Amino acid sequence: MKSYAIGIDIGGTKISAGLVDPRGNILVRGRRPTVGTDPAAVLSAVCELVAELGPGGAEAVVGVGAAGWMDPSGSTVAFSPHLAWRDEPLRANLEAALGRDVLLSNDADAAGWAEYRFGAAAGEDNMVCVNLGTGIGGSLVLDGVLQRGRFGMAGEFGHQVMVPGGHRCACGNRGCWEQYASGNALAREGRALLAVHGATSYRLREASGNDPHAITGEMVGSLAVAGDEACIELVVEAGQWLGLGLANLAAVLDPGVMVIGGGLGSASPLLLETAEQAYRGSLSGRGYRPYARVVGAALGPDAGLVGAADLARNALD
Amino acid sequence: MKSYAIGIDIGGTKISAGLVDPRGNILVRGRRPTVGTDPAAVLSAVCELVAELGPGGAEAVVGVGAAGWMDPSGSTVAFSPHLAWRDEPLRANLEAALGRDVLLSNDADAAGWAEYRFGAAAGEDNMVCVNLGTGIGGSLVLDGVLQRGRFGMAGEFGHQVMVPGGHRCACGNRGCWEQYASGNALAREGRALLAVHGATSYRLREASGNDPHAITGEMVGSLAVAGDEACIELVVEAGQWLGLGLANLAAVLDPGVMVIGGGLGSASPLLLETAEQAYRGSLSGRGYRPYARVVGAALGPDAGLVGAADLARNALD
Structure with missing residues (x-):
């Protein structure tokens, strides 16, 4: 099921997750409050959410959007306003924890891309x-x-x-x-x-x-x-x-x-x-x-x- | 000699031409004063300059840069401040006159591209x-x-x-x-x-x-x-x-x-x-x-x- 992908949106007050098909439809959803600013706690929450999305997402790649500056390769969070990340190798940490490929995106970039692919700018x-x-x-x-x-x-x-x-x-x-x-x-x-x-x-x-x-x-x-x-x-x-x-x-x-x-x-x-x-x-x-x-x-x-x-x-x- | 290309820069006071190799070197040059604002006169001047560049440019494609707004496909001059062009199909006219492919570019776009390819931004x-x-x-x-x-x-x-x-x-x-x-x-x-x-x-x-x-x-x-x-x-x-x-x-x-x-x-x-x-x-x-x-x-x-x-x-x- 490689054509499905998991999206995670880490906001200031909540983390949302979804299993997303290639047309941008959300098939399964998950959600929990943002668990403080501790990177390890955020990491655990993301892993739990990915598991909750069920067998359809078992092999899906994971895209994580968050406020902050990501390096252009989508590997490191240079700075995030809401979270205690500073040059945090979030991608490598998540890939190790999840056993699959992960890409980080700035949340505004992710939202704009969705509008371009499936929304108001299609x-x-x-x-x-x-x-x-x-x-x-x-x-x-x-x-x-x-x-x-x-x-x-x-x-x-x-x-x-x-x-x-x-x-x-x-x-x-x-x-x-x-x-x-x-x-x-x-x-x-x-x-x-x-x-x-x-x-x-x-x-x-x-x-x-x-x-x-x-x-x-x-x-x-x-x-x-x-x-x-x-x-x-x-x-x-x-x-x-x-x-x-x-x-x-x-x-x-x-x-x-x-x-x-x-x-x-x-x-x-x-x-x-x-x-x-x-x-x-x-x-x-x-x-x-x-x-x-x-x-x-x-x-x-x-x-x-x-x-x-x-x-x-x-x-x- | 398809790897050579001809560049034409139509300015407010002069038209410059050159036979350009793939590394951005100008092998042959030509130049004349801008001949008023009449589109037909500009067209003739460009054709003469192309001929003057000699046999090395006989089959070269031609790129024309000028101040003004070109459509994104490089076919039409929507508006040019110095020249009497308004929705002028300059590309088609030049291709007919020269018997070869032509591309129009905004002069600032052309200059920036050169700096990127061969100059300060390489x-x-x-x-x-x-x-x-x-x-x-x-x-x-x-x-x-x-x-x-x-x-x-x-x-x-x-x-x-x-x-x-x-x-x-x-x-x-x-x-x-x-x-x-x-x-x-x-x-x-x-x-x-x-x-x-x-x-x-x-x-x-x-x-x-x-x-x-x-x-x-x-x-x-x-x-x-x-x-x-x-x-x-x-x-x-x-x-x-x-x-x-x-x-x-x-x-x-x-x-x-x-x-x-x-x-x-x-x-x-x-x-x-x-x-x-x-x-x-x-x-x-x-x-x-x-x-x-x-x-x-x-x-x-x-x-x-x-x-x-x-x-x-x-x-x-």
Whole structure:
């Protein structure tokens, strides 16, 4: 059954596993909470999940997706934000424990690959996938090839500087795109609105119990969906920044489609509509060239798992 | 002699031709002034140049590089800034006139490809090439493949917006990178310096005959090389913007090397040094990842011709 592959998605709060067929369907699923940050505990959890998937996966190759920087060969985790991995030879450790071939992928790369193979970008060989969550991650497929860059770190779209001297970013720079168009940006602007105690922020005050720290990007997004004018404005502003950054990516890469995924991307049609409008209004050379399509991701939270499995099958089978 | 290829570089002021061997050496050269913007005149000039290259090129495929947007198959010029081409089927016309296979390439793509195959980026499969002239063009090779994008327009690096609401760009946007780090940017800042009639601008006043319109990026660059402090400051400022934009490209693409070419890029070591320093000081994730090398182009003005020939040989032979 070499045509089946196992995908594992190691997230900050849970580990998901699935036996995936060559069309991207998940045949068997498994799941457990992330077991702290200890590498050995994560390793055991992955081995247990693989066993739980049953006899269909007994000989399947394993693809593991996780947040972090993997070396381009898919062997080592150089750095992971949620987990205590630093130059961790995760591939070799897992192969020893599982007795079969393993490939590591960055989680955003895996999710983008799944959208390209089976989702919103199917049939389009030049794709940018933007994952909007608390920050902005991403991946790129050009000429049908997932591009990881020389050191495995391509696709860090959120860290394009778009406002020199602008808001401080966790990466150390100022003015990164993700400070203007992500969940964290919405939360920061929501807190700023609450702080000025205006009449416009009363729903935000209610929802947060008047606690600025309780405000999240999700909360602002939900209030916008519920019709709160102030939060709608915040979402529109974030969408405009999102579109401007998409135009920058198009200037560099000229993709045929730009897929917007991630928790925030999937939750807000208004954000996507605004972004597409802003993209079309700020694409360099507009009027003299075709526009890339801007579309929402199709595979939801399964994308990482499915993509990790498919990448492993392609690389190892 | 199929392993030889002919390269033609159609520029704004001249057309260069060469018979190029598989190692990128130019065996025979030809050249004439660009004959206005009439497509038929350009076609005749190219045919004459091909004939002039002699019997060694009698059966060689022909690669033509020109400024403009070519469709990804290398058949049609969608738009060219210097020439009166609009959806011009240049490839078919040339093939009919020459009786052999022809491939069209964007001139920046051709130059970047030459640097990758035979020049400053040889041996590095993930490359960004930035052409600094009056504006900023560029090209990208990822995984050893020249990436043209879905519609043939990838590599328009100069039109990343880096200062929302900033200086107006010829592309219609405001705040494009090339408004801060190109020859035109140097010229604009030189004019601004002249306009305030300060003591610092006396060399610029001399060199320009006190005519703001006479100031060019080249002039500012030459004065900087000659030691004029004011022009040195302008070059350093442009270099800092250059480095910031390189950091943005690295966030997206994670190349192993970034080649800086073009007239301005080749003329100013100070610009390059400043740019590399600024790049290293603003790369997102610096300290946790390797740096791409920042290097000057190696092939000079021949790059476009050599690259156009090599791309044609690879595609057609």
